[in-house]
Amino acid sequence: MYFTKLDDSPMFRKQLQALEETAEALRERSQRFYKGCRKYTEGLGEAYDEDIAFASALEMFGGGHNDPIGVAFGGPVMTKYTIALREIGTYKELLRSEVEHKLNDKLMQFVNIDLQDVKEVRKRFDKACLHYDQAREKFLSLRKSTKMDIVTESEEELRNARSTFEQARFNLVCECTFKY
Secondary structure (H helix, E strand, O other): OOOOOOOOOHHHHHHHHHHHHHHHHHHHHHHHHHHHHHHHHHHHHHHHHHHHHHHHHHHHHHOOOOOHHHHHOOHHHHHHHHHHHHHHHHHHHHHHHHHHHHHHHHHHHHHHHHHHHHHHHHHHHHHHHHHHHHHHHHHHOOOOOOOHHHHHHHHHHHHHHHHHHHHHHHHHHHHHHHHO
């Protein structure tokens, strides 16, 4: 979503709210996906252990090339199966490792860091907005008979508050639009 105008208006606020809701929905979906990935990696780890255990049991049963009983009922053929099972187990372990490091870790960084940044920037925006509103009310409540140095001080405070508010608004727009 791109903003047609960055002026602080009800439309702008509505667009920001929609982006924040989208970010929250994305965070929830990412967390559910992360949980599914964790279950999958745990399953792959268990499958690897079971493949290796079965290959070892098959190897023990086959007895090797020097065992005449093992050779009699297909020990050399069983050896090929043990090799294949160990390779399959290795590929499962590799897949588990890749899913864990390339997907799970990045997903958690996205949920815990990137999406959290949006919340923090939103808090700063809300704080700057409140401070700007207070400075504006203070400035507008001054009377004509107020001393010039107090007016100047209030005007400077209003300028600073507005500048902070504008910067916070810009940061919030950047955070919401560039990440999603």
